[in-house]
Amino acid sequence: MLEAQGKKRGVFKLVSVVVGMFAFGFLLVPLYDIVCEVTGFNGKTGGAYQETGKEGVDESRLVTVQFLTNKNANMPWSFRPEVRSVHVVPGILNEANFIVRNETNVTMVGKAIPSVTPFKAADYLHKTECFCFESQKLEKGEELNMPLRFIVDRDIPADVNLLTLSYTLYDITSSVQLAIR
C-alpha cells in the first residue's frame, strides 16, 4: 500500500500549504504596515515622538509646512487649521492649532488620520503631541481647539523645502458604540 501512503502524505503536505497560505494572507497586514513605516510609503507618520534634547538645530534653512484638512464623505463637522502654513527651523519644536466643531445636534466621535507628502519626508516629521493619537468626542455644537506639536528633523533631505501634512477627519461614532456594546 505504498500508493495509499504516498497519497496520505501528499494530502497532509498540501493541506499544510493551504493553512500556511491562509495565515500568510493575514501576515501581509503587519508586513504591509512595517514596509510602510520603514519606507514612509503612503505618507504614514509614526506615533508620539519622545524629545531627546539631542535633535540638533539647523538654523541655515527654513522648511515650509502646509496644513490640509479634509473630511470624509459623510462627516458633518467643520475642521480647519488655525494657520494654513508655517515656516519652521529644522530641529525646533513648533505648535499649530486645529479647530474642529460638531455642527450637528447629536454627540459624535471623530478621528483624524494624518498623511505626509512627499512620502520621503514622512520619516522626518516628528509629532510630540497630536490630536490624531486619539479620537475626539464632541457634544452637539461643541467646538474644540486641538493642538499639534512637532519637530522637523534637521536631517530632512535638502531637496525637501515644502512638506504637506494632511488630516482626514472620519466619523467613527458607530464603531465606538460597537466597541462599547
Place this chain on the structure above:
Amino acid sequence: MNAVVEEHHDEHHDHGPAKGITRWLYTTNHKDIGTLYLWFSFAMFFVGGICALGIRAELFQPGLQIVQPEVFNQLTTMHGLIMVFGAVMPAFVGLANWLVPMMIGAPDMALPRMNNYSFWILPFAFGMLISTFLMEGGAPNYGWTFYAPLSTEYAPPSVTFFIFAVHLMGISSIMGSINVIVTILNMRAPGMTLMQMPLFVWTWLITAYLLIAVMPVLAGVVTMMLMDIHFGTAFFSAAGGGDPVLFQHVFWFFGHPEVYIMILPAFGIISAIIPTFARKKLFGYDSMVYATASIAFLSFIVWAHHMFTVGIPLAGELYFMYATMVIAVPTGVKVFNWVATMWQGSMTFETPMLFAIAFVILFTIGGFSGIMLSIVPADFQYHDTYFVVAHFHYVLVPGSIFSIMAAVYYWLPKWTGNMYDETLGKTHFWLSFIGINVTFFPQHFIGLAGMPRRIPDYALQFADWNMVSSCGAFLFGFSQLLFLFIILKCIRGGERATEKVWEGARGLEWTIASPAPYHTFSTPPKDMADAHG
C-alpha cells in the same frame, strides 16, 4: 445462502454507473464528476453571458435605456464573478477530471469522495451568489475585484452572502487542486516519468499548485472584509487605522496568479491539439514545461502592476513594470513553439484546430496589449479604461474560453463515442470568431479615446464603436446556443468515433475505446512511448 447472493449482487453493481439521479449525487467516478463540472460551467457561462448582454444592451446607445446605474453595477460585478469562478475555473476542473486520469493511465482520481464534495459545493456557492439579485439592496455592485471600502463600508447587505459564496468556491477549488496534485504525483502508470506527461497534465499540475497557494489568500481577504463589516475590526478602514490600499495589495497577490490559473490549462489544451492536426510532435516540449513553471513563478511577484495609479513610489513602479515585461519571455517561448509545431506540418482544419489557431493569434493580441499596459507612464492613461477591458477579454474569451471550446470539440468524440457535426462546428467557430473580434477589438479604440470602464452611460464620441461592440456581443452570445445544440446532437448520436478519433492524435486517452468505458486503466497501460504529443 442469502448473504452470498447479496454479495454477488453488490459486486455486480461496481461495473457500471448507478441508475437515476443518485448516480450524479453520489458519484465518485472521475468521468461523471468531469461531466458534472462541464455542464455546471456551461450553465454558468450562460448566466454570466446574460449579465454581459444586459451590459452591452445598455451600452448600445449613450444615455440610460434599459437598466439603472445601480443594476448596471450589479451586472458588471456578477458577470465577472460568475465567468471567472463559475464558468472558466470549473470548466478546467471538469476537463482535468475527465482527462488527467486517462492521460496518465490511472483508474480514477486519487481522492474520489473528496472529488464528489468539491463539485457539489459549487451549486450551493453559486446558488447563494445568484440569489443576492433578489435581496434587499441588490447583488454585489462593487466590481469583481471588490475593492474596499466599496465592498465593506458602502456595500449592500448581500455582501455577507458574497463572502460565504467566495469561501465555498475557494474550498471547492482547493479540494479539487489537492486531488489533481495527489493524482498526478502518485498515480501515474508505471514507467511514466514527469517529463513524459502530456502538457495538459503538466499545466494542470502547476495550476493546482497556484490554486492552493492563492485561494487561501483570497479566503483571508474576504475574511478580513467580513470582520471589518461585522466585528468592528479595521483592516481596510482608514478611520480605524487600516488602509484601503492594503486590500488591493492582498487582493492582487491572489488576483494575478488567478489570472494564470485561468490560462495555464488552456496552454496545455492548445499544446495537445496543435500537434494532432499538424501531424507533428510538439516543438520544444521541455521548454514548454519550463516556460509554464516560469510563468507560474513570475505571477507571484508582479501583482502591483494592477495598481500603478494608487501612489506607489517610483522604484516600486519600475520594478513591477520590468518584472511584468519579463513574463512576455516565457509566454513568447510558448507562442513560438506552437507556431514552430505548425511549421511544415500536414495541417488540416477541423473545428478544434480552428479554435486552437484562433487562440494562438488572439491570445497573442491580448498579450501584446498586456505589454502596453505594463508600461507605467502609458498605464496612467489606460488605467480603468475600456482598453483594459479589451485586453483582459482578449486573453480570457478567445484565450481561455476558446481553449475550452477547442477541448470540448477535440475530446467530445472520446466522451460520447460519436463525432460532432463538423459543418455546424465550423459554423459555430466562425460565428464566435467574428463575434468576439467585433465585440472586443473596438473596445481598444474607445479605451484609448478615454472611455472609462464600469459606467452605464458615456459621452457621445464613443457611441459608434459601442454600438458595433454590442452587435458583436449579441452575435457571440447567441452563437453559443448553437454550441449547446451541437453538443446535445453529438451526445444523441452521429457518426461512430474510432478509438483514436484523430489521425494524428497521441496519448493514452486515445488507446481506449470510444466512448471511454466507465472504468478505464484498471490495469495500468505499458507503452509510454507516445504518452505525450
